[in-house]
Structures are given as structure tokens and as C-alpha cells.
Amino acid sequence: MNKMSYNSVKFDAFIIPLLIITIIFTALAYYGITNTRDYFYQSKIARSNQITNSYAYAFHKSADAETIIDNLITERLKIASDIIIRAKELNTDADLENLANLLQIDFIYHYNKEGEIINSSTVNHSENFTVKNNQSINFLKSNNKKKIGEFVKNKFNDDYYKYAYLKLADDSLIEIGIKTEKIHKFLVSFSPNNLLAEIKKIESIDKIYYLNASYQIIASTDTSILGNKIDNNEIINQLAQKNQYSRIIEIGQKRFYEVINPIKDFDHTFINENYQHQHQNSGYLALRYPLAENDALIKQITFYGVIFLVFLYLVFAYIFYLFYHKNKNLLQLVYYNQKTKLPNRKFFEEFLTDKLSDSSQEKNILMVDFNNFKTITLNFGYKYADDLVKKLTLELVKLNKEATVYHFSSKQFIFYIENYDFNEILHLSKKIKEFSKNVFEKCQVEEILQPQIAVVKIDKSEDNVEEVLKKANLTLEKAREKKVDFLFYDDYIAGEITRESILKRELRLAIDNENIDAIHLKYQPIFSLKKKKIIAFEALARMKSKFYGEVSPVEFINIAEKNQLIFPLTNLILKKAFYFSNLITKANSTEIRVSVNISGIDLMQDNFIEMINNNLVLTGASPQNIKLEITESVLLNNFNLLNNKLEKLRKNKIKIALDDFGTGYSSFYHLDELSLDLIKIDRYFLNKISKSQQDNMVIASIIEMIHRLGLEVVAEGVETKAQLDYLLSNNCDLIQGYYISRPVNKEEALALLKKDWSGLY
Missing domain, CATH: 3.30.450.20 (PAS domain)
Known part of the structure; x- marks a missing residue:
């Protein structure tokens, strides 16, 4: 992983191709320039000598x-x-x-x-x-x-x-x-400098200059070199012998052919354009002929090459600009919470992955969770909730300069801090609670929201971010269970994580291989008080772990929900229950229904009804012998969507029961609209029978109201004769509980169907 992928843009994909193109183009340009320059040089050498000799005479007359x-x-x-x-x-x-x-x-x-x-x-x-x-x-x-x-x-x-x-x-x-002025122009026209300029104009010579007997430049088309002296011994030796001297000169990227000719028998006083008197006995005329055409072509090649490279760089720069700003915006979207501007979960996961590779520092995270935040949204609206989160963020980031704060989820924040001991972390946890309380009091929500903090000290050998987060989340769950403000991850919680990991693996194995009997069903009879017989069984999922033995349904179902295994697990349970229903139908001529509990996650799946129908076809079970149980909490969200699904199931002769009635949120509010066949009263109400006359009246009223809605009543958790008698006297339809039978295996369930229940009451 790129260590800075969460806050920077990678440019290697642009720089390397650009460098390769630049090198190739430069090499080709250099080859073309070199060959062109050499060709023109050969053609200009001879002409340089002719010009030198032809114009030397003009200097004798100008003085x-x-x-x-x-x-x-x-x-x-x-x-x-x-x-x-x-x-x-x-x-x-x-x-x-x-x-x-x-x-x-x-x-x-x-x-x-x-x-x-x-x-x-x-x-x-x-x-x-x-x-x-x-x-x-x-x-x-x-x-x-x-x-x-x-x-x-x-x-x-x-x-x-x-x-x-x-x-x-x-x-x-x-x-x-x-x-x-006029005299000046006339004199200049005859001055050595002017004559040199005329030569240069006609022949496009780069530079012409006149040397006196001391090898000093006293006239030149380039005034910047006036007064300079030739100090090259090779040149001086040649000129002293009245010999012509020629050479090739390179100045920068330009090449010249220079010829220096002696001008003999010259004894005149002349005035240059600056009118300083000179008296010379003899002198030397130097002509520097440029490879002008060659240079022009070279310049043209260079110009178009530079234009091409500039264009290329501009294109790359523009692409880079678009890429940078697009990715910068994407980085903001991907790695930062758009409401609080704090780094988000993805940022934290990549950041912590980098940090885990460094074992030199002691690392700690504090996961802060604000329970019931959804209630704030429902009661006060989204804008109020967003403003509350922003105010909370402003306070949290001021708590500790050494800690980095991340907006982990809608209601969770994470503090990352290094080299803190137990007492310092405890102090920081108290400050988080105190600052949060101040915000909540100002917003008048302190009774609804309370922070809970999970503290995880990261082991130096730890290299998995998911494991660290799992430890923090499990510690938070334990804090909720124990109803404490903060909790440190310890060996006990570590054991819980290990247990969960093993149970998850066993669950997945059981789902993938139906022949493994880790997931099996127990069946608890539902007894009709009017017919005095068993008319249904509730299929109850059980798990027997290879390592831990019997596992509570609450535990393994929670693990399945957290690990996206609940839907395939439900499919397995339905399949086993439907096979049992078909077995009962073949063994008993009466219609016995098999009831299966369905979670909200299952019911929300688009292919839930398809799954039911597929299992009916696969097992040969009859839909009229199937009953599905849902809880009130399932219907809190997407009521109309879920109710439409229930209607479709009932049209297919599948019965629908509302389980654990009275413990949820909806109570009687939606009962007249729900597509139901019966309601199961939670055991909480049965435990109150005979405790007071008022409690008895409540249960009787519930049964009566359900009957008025045209629905059957099932009383769960019947364990005593007194409860049975009370339910009989108040016209309860069906009962379920240990007074009839504990959950049993399928062989025992078939035997219960043959039992004589006439002496029950």
C-alpha cells in the first residue's frame, strides 16, 4: 500500500513516460543538428578567405x-x-x-x-x-x-x-x-567600423575587427570587444611572421570560421566612430564568418523541438492539473467526513495499517460511541443531528493535541494516541465524557446521549487493522452490556473474540455443508386449548460447537448478523424446517403447521419470497402447513414494503404471526393494518398472572382486543397450571411453553403428536 495514499496523489504514471519521450526526442534532435552543421561548415570555409582578401584594401583609404x-x-x-x-x-x-x-x-x-x-x-x-x-x-x-x-x-x-x-x-x-551630425554621418561612412559593418551587411558575417600592431582591437562590428587584446600565443606567432591565421571557433552552440590577414604598408592616422585618434604602422583584419544558414536551420529544429516539448509539457501539465484536482476532491470524498471534515474510517484504516508496521511506539485507540443517536434524528430531525455532531466535533478535536481524531461512523469517533500509560488514557476518557456532556447539556439531549468508550492498547506484534477494530467493537459491546462508561480491552474480551472467530468459522462450514449437523432444529409444540391437541411446532435453531458445545441462539445469530451470514443461515433453517413439515404431513393426516422465526434482515432481502418458494419446491412442503414469525421491531422501518411482502406470503396460504407482542414499539398502532393471522403474547405478561388483579386485567384486555381484530392469540412461556387456567378462562386460543413440552428433536416431536392430551385440564 502506498503509505500516503490517503492524503496524496501519485504522479509516477505521468513523470516516467514524459522523461522517456524527452530523452528520445533530444537524441534525435542532436543527431540532426550535428550533421546539418558539419555540412554547412564545409561550404563556407573557402568563401571566408575570399572575403578577407577582397576587402582589406578599403582600410587604406578610409583613414x-x-x-x-x-x-x-x-x-x-x-x-x-x-x-x-x-x-x-x-x-x-x-x-x-x-x-x-x-x-x-x-x-x-x-x-x-x-x-x-x-x-x-x-x-x-x-x-x-x-x-x-x-x-x-x-x-x-x-x-x-x-x-x-x-x-x-x-x-x-x-x-x-x-x-x-x-x-x-x-x-x-x-x-x-x-x-x-552630418559630418559625423559622413565620417562614420568612411570609418573602419563602418566599412567593417558594410562588409558584414553584404556577406552576413558575424563579426569583423581590426587589430593594430600590438594585437589590440581598435575597430570592430562588435563594440563590446573594442580595446581587447589577442593573448593567444599561437595567433601572435603566426601574425608576427606576417602569415595568415585561420581557425574554427565555437561560442556556445554557434560555430564560426575566423580568418586573420596581415595588412601591410599601412601608415595612416584615422578616426573611428568614437573619434579617438589612432596612429598605426601596420595592422590585421579578422573576419569571423558564421555558419548562419546552419544555425538558422539548427534554430528552426530547436525552436520546433522546444515548441513540441513545451506543448507536450503543457498537455501533461493540464492533464496533471485535472488529475490532481479531481483526485484531491476524490480524496476529500473518500477519506474525510463531509459534515465534520474529520478523517473518516477509510483514512483511519490506511493510517493505522502504516502505523502497525512501526513497532517502536506504543499505540492506543479510544473508540467513542454515542448510543441512541438515531433517536436524536427521529425526534429532532437530520439538521439538528448534523449540527450536534459538528458541535461535538469541535469539542473533541480540542481535547488533546497529541491525539488524532477520526469520525469513524455516524455516531462513533476514534482517538489515536501514542506512548500513553493507563492513567493518562483514563484521564483522557474522563475528559471526553466531560466535554461531550457539556455539548449535550447545551443542546438538551444529555439524557438521551451518553458516550461509551472502548480502549484498546495495540500489541506491538499486531499487524491487522480489522483485528484491532474488532477488539474495539467487542469491547464497546461489553461496555453496553455492563452499562459502564468506558472499558479496557483485556484477556477476557480477547477470549470472546477468539470464541466468535471459531463460531463464525463453524457457522460458515455448517451453511456450506448441510451434512454437518452443527446447526440443528428443536421443535416446541403449540397447543390448541379448544381442540386439546398440538396443532403446530415452532422450529428453534440450535448450534452445537465442536469446541464449545451448545451455543446460545442469541450468540450465534448475533454472529451471523454481524458477518453477513444471517440470510444463508435462515435459508438452511427454512430448508430443515420444511423437510420436517413434509415429514409430519406424511406421518400424520392432520394439518400440522411448522413455524419459523424470520429476522428483519431476511425480510428486507429482495429475493426473500423467492427463497421461501424455492425451499417449498425443494422439500415438497405445503405452504398451508408453514407459518412465519416476525417481531414488532422489524416493522419500525419500511412498514409498507414489508407489509406488502407479508400479504404476498398470506395469499400463498402461508400463515404470519407477530412474535413477542408487547415488548416492541408499535403495540396496537399498526395491528389493524398488518397482514397477520395470529399474535404471540410475550412471556413477560404471563409471568405477571396472579401477581395482581390489575396485571390480570391487562392480559385479559390484550386477548380481547386481539380477538376483536379477528386474530388468534398464542401465549408464550406457559409453565404453570395457574397460567393455563387463567388463559382458558380468558379464551386464549393457543399456548406454548414448558407446561406442554420443552423443545424436542424431530423424533420426539412426532411422538408428541400421538400423545393423549385429554387429561391436561
Whole structure:
């Protein structure tokens, strides 16, 4: 058993197939990707060399154009700087604006020595701008008085400017800027980086970069590597000898073919797009050609593979979600009581099964039973009873934090607790009774409901939950018999369980094999006071155990009912009784009825009437010689259904008797509606004969009322001459008891039919 089946969901059935599918798909994808990549690699190697050699010449011409343009702008800024130094009016925004217009420059900013803007030719200095340009900051911190800066972006917009910086006598800073956006675009178009970008654009090369003589990257389509140096000795040795170097590079999942070519006789100063002057004597052009198509295909394979796996996982996740929530709800339905939300019997049985495998702890259960709970439902209704159970549950779960409470059945709770001694368990039992009493007093049902507690200390060798529960239930039964609040399971009760187990096995064996005489019948005559003869026998089941000898009918019938053996047992008794009826018919010409007691469980079976008819056919007995006896308590539930069955039996000429009249609940309430032929007065009333005039009048009234209903009266338990005389004087029809005869076997019963009864009274 899964140890957590009562509070968790098992997912192995989903995870293992998902892992297998993932592994297979990954292996196939890897094989396809590897072969595709290698094929494309071979086709791209030759093209890489051609591109390297074809475009190397372009770098020789780009530096010249950059140098000329940079010199022209620098000269213009120098002239403007000289004029501004000589200017006297620099105190207002208007002064700076007029000066900028005169010099035909784009802006002039005036900062104090802290780098905060004082006035400007183009912006409102109330916005409290500060120096943000790195060139400006560096110059402000330096001891220089004048400097021509590089091409950079303006701090207030994204336009490119070339700056000049001047320090005045008060250490304030003048920043002059000429907008070079168009010039910038023109220069960039001829810069090494731009030329490299054009190559990349045409050929879809991944990366191109230019190395100076020190093997430092000074131009690249990837700006993140600018300034990096080649430190691979193998590459450096090859380039130092003016040899071409090529290699295969893997970066992540991508593969590249890289070629580094020397560019000889190159002596130029050029400006890159960041406008930092470089002077090189020679250099190296590196082209890194990606296996683009290969990667695209690989990406496509990977993409669709990932989509497939994601879809697969989503499907599994959705199924898992549905499965989890459905099973979670099912777990709640299966393992928890829906009214009290406490774990139920099934939960407890699985939980205890797990616990029994651990012999290190002393385990105890307290089974708490509330008798007469059905009476609460009948008197107050289902809602009241449900509310009462909920209130009771709230109190019980607060009793002991170390105990686990289970709602075992509608009126039973179980406490499971470990490592408690006798006194602690006794104290807990008293608390259960006390808390329950408080609830019942508030609900005004304390006189109806009283808890009874069975305590079972589980033996460390015990491994059967059913045996533990059987011990608890039998202990509860003994507590009811002894009318005590709580009872501990002991050796005596253990003996009762052993006895019950053996008797159950013998009962089952007797039912399965009719030749075994463990179940046999005794027959007690029913005597007609008017006819002065025996007119019927009541068939009384008896059991003789191989181990225990004679067993009380109350005991073995109770065992049969608890173990679903009562219906097959009744079938066996009917069969034996019907055979006896047929035997009497053949031995005696008069009609002698055989009476058989029927339980409520038997009568409720759908095939009960079918069972009666089958046995009549099997034994050859006549239905008019058969009588069935039922008790009043049988009719408390499903009155109409059972009464309809009795009518069908009577139509088939089978007599119906109501047994033990006066001890049940219905009394005369349903007698006029019941489909009956006779009523048997319980021996309780006969024992009161002659004790008082009032008791005698009660019995006489009962006999008279039954006669008025058109029914015959049978008095049970007649044992004395006085009882017989009283019944004769009050017109009782039939009697049964030891005064006539004890129950006898079938041979003795046949002999009683031949006896002369004329001298009886």
C-alpha cells in the first residue's frame, strides 16, 4: 500500500513516460543538428578567405578622409576659442547667444568651477544642469587652460558635437560645441567600423575587427570587444611572421570560421566612430564568418523541438492539473467526513495499517460511541443531528493535541494516541465524557446521549487493522452490556473474540455443508386449548460447537448478523424446517403447521419470497402447513414494503404471526393494518398472572382486543397450571411453553403428536 495514499496523489504514471519521450526526442534532435552543421561548415570555409582578401584594401583609404575632416573642424574651434577668451561680455545667456551667432557655432555653455551651469546660449540654466560630458568633467579637474575635444553626443540631446574647452581666470569653464551630425554621418561612412559593418551587411558575417600592431582591437562590428587584446600565443606567432591565421571557433552552440590577414604598408592616422585618434604602422583584419544558414536551420529544429516539448509539457501539465484536482476532491470524498471534515474510517484504516508496521511506539485507540443517536434524528430531525455532531466535533478535536481524531461512523469517533500509560488514557476518557456532556447539556439531549468508550492498547506484534477494530467493537459491546462508561480491552474480551472467530468459522462450514449437523432444529409444540391437541411446532435453531458445545441462539445469530451470514443461515433453517413439515404431513393426516422465526434482515432481502418458494419446491412442503414469525421491531422501518411482502406470503396460504407482542414499539398502532393471522403474547405478561388483579386485567384486555381484530392469540412461556387456567378462562386460543413440552428433536416431536392430551385440564 502506498503509505500516503490517503492524503496524496501519485504522479509516477505521468513523470516516467514524459522523461522517456524527452530523452528520445533530444537524441534525435542532436543527431540532426550535428550533421546539418558539419555540412554547412564545409561550404563556407573557402568563401571566408575570399572575403578577407577582397576587402582589406578599403582600410587604406578610409583613414585619409577622416584625418582631413577632423583637422578642418579642429581649426574652426581653435579660432572660436581665441575670440571667446578675448570677449568681455560673458555674463548672461544673451551675451553667449550673441557670441554663438557671431562665431556661427551651435552653443556656448558657461559652468562654475563646481560644474554647475551658470548661463547658456541655448538652454534655461534654471533647470540646474551640471556637467555630464566625460570630456568636460576631465578638463574641469585638470590644470589645462584650453583643449579641443573629441566628437561626442550632446548631454541634452542625441546629436553629435565636437567641443572645445576653456578655463577663465576664475576657474569657471567655457564649453564650445559645433554640431557635426552630418559630418559625423559622413565620417562614420568612411570609418573602419563602418566599412567593417558594410562588409558584414553584404556577406552576413558575424563579426569583423581590426587589430593594430600590438594585437589590440581598435575597430570592430562588435563594440563590446573594442580595446581587447589577442593573448593567444599561437595567433601572435603566426601574425608576427606576417602569415595568415585561420581557425574554427565555437561560442556556445554557434560555430564560426575566423580568418586573420596581415595588412601591410599601412601608415595612416584615422578616426573611428568614437573619434579617438589612432596612429598605426601596420595592422590585421579578422573576419569571423558564421555558419548562419546552419544555425538558422539548427534554430528552426530547436525552436520546433522546444515548441513540441513545451506543448507536450503543457498537455501533461493540464492533464496533471485535472488529475490532481479531481483526485484531491476524490480524496476529500473518500477519506474525510463531509459534515465534520474529520478523517473518516477509510483514512483511519490506511493510517493505522502504516502505523502497525512501526513497532517502536506504543499505540492506543479510544473508540467513542454515542448510543441512541438515531433517536436524536427521529425526534429532532437530520439538521439538528448534523449540527450536534459538528458541535461535538469541535469539542473533541480540542481535547488533546497529541491525539488524532477520526469520525469513524455516524455516531462513533476514534482517538489515536501514542506512548500513553493507563492513567493518562483514563484521564483522557474522563475528559471526553466531560466535554461531550457539556455539548449535550447545551443542546438538551444529555439524557438521551451518553458516550461509551472502548480502549484498546495495540500489541506491538499486531499487524491487522480489522483485528484491532474488532477488539474495539467487542469491547464497546461489553461496555453496553455492563452499562459502564468506558472499558479496557483485556484477556477476557480477547477470549470472546477468539470464541466468535471459531463460531463464525463453524457457522460458515455448517451453511456450506448441510451434512454437518452443527446447526440443528428443536421443535416446541403449540397447543390448541379448544381442540386439546398440538396443532403446530415452532422450529428453534440450535448450534452445537465442536469446541464449545451448545451455543446460545442469541450468540450465534448475533454472529451471523454481524458477518453477513444471517440470510444463508435462515435459508438452511427454512430448508430443515420444511423437510420436517413434509415429514409430519406424511406421518400424520392432520394439518400440522411448522413455524419459523424470520429476522428483519431476511425480510428486507429482495429475493426473500423467492427463497421461501424455492425451499417449498425443494422439500415438497405445503405452504398451508408453514407459518412465519416476525417481531414488532422489524416493522419500525419500511412498514409498507414489508407489509406488502407479508400479504404476498398470506395469499400463498402461508400463515404470519407477530412474535413477542408487547415488548416492541408499535403495540396496537399498526395491528389493524398488518397482514397477520395470529399474535404471540410475550412471556413477560404471563409471568405477571396472579401477581395482581390489575396485571390480570391487562392480559385479559390484550386477548380481547386481539380477538376483536379477528386474530388468534398464542401465549408464550406457559409453565404453570395457574397460567393455563387463567388463559382458558380468558379464551386464549393457543399456548406454548414448558407446561406442554420443552423443545424436542424431530423424533420426539412426532411422538408428541400421538400423545393423549385429554387429561391436561
